[in-house]
Amino acid sequence: MIQVNIHEVKTQLSLLIDGEGEAFIIVKEGKPVAKVVPLSQDIGTKTRGGFLSKKVQIPKEFNTMFQSEIEDMFYGEEKEAAQ
Numbered sequence: 001m002i003q004v005n006i007h008e009v010k011t012q013l014s015l016l017i018d019g020e021g022e023a024f025i026i027v028k029e030g031k032p033v034a035k036v037v038p039l040s041q042d043i044g045t046k047t048r049g050g051f052l053s054k055k056v057q058i059p060k061e062f063n064t065m066f067q068s069e070i071e072d073m074f075y076g077e078e079k080e081a082a083q
Contacts, residue, residue, distance in 0.1 A: 003027045 004016060006028045016024060016036075023037040059065070 001025055003032070006033070 001023055003025045004027065006026055009016065009026050021038045023035060025032050026034040026036065
């Protein structure tokens, strides 16, 4: 893996990124400070639950579960007054 001085990164970042898609390490005063790696093609395809996906089932309606109950807790008085 190549090491690139931080000044060179500042001036040639687009060339470094457009290169062969190779990862590189940014060094400052001879010490590594960051590692730049290309994004993989499967970004955004993680399964729900991550490492627990095989052990725990997450329902499809997880993001809207108990929505009406929560809305009642926040807006219950206003909803009743408006009706």
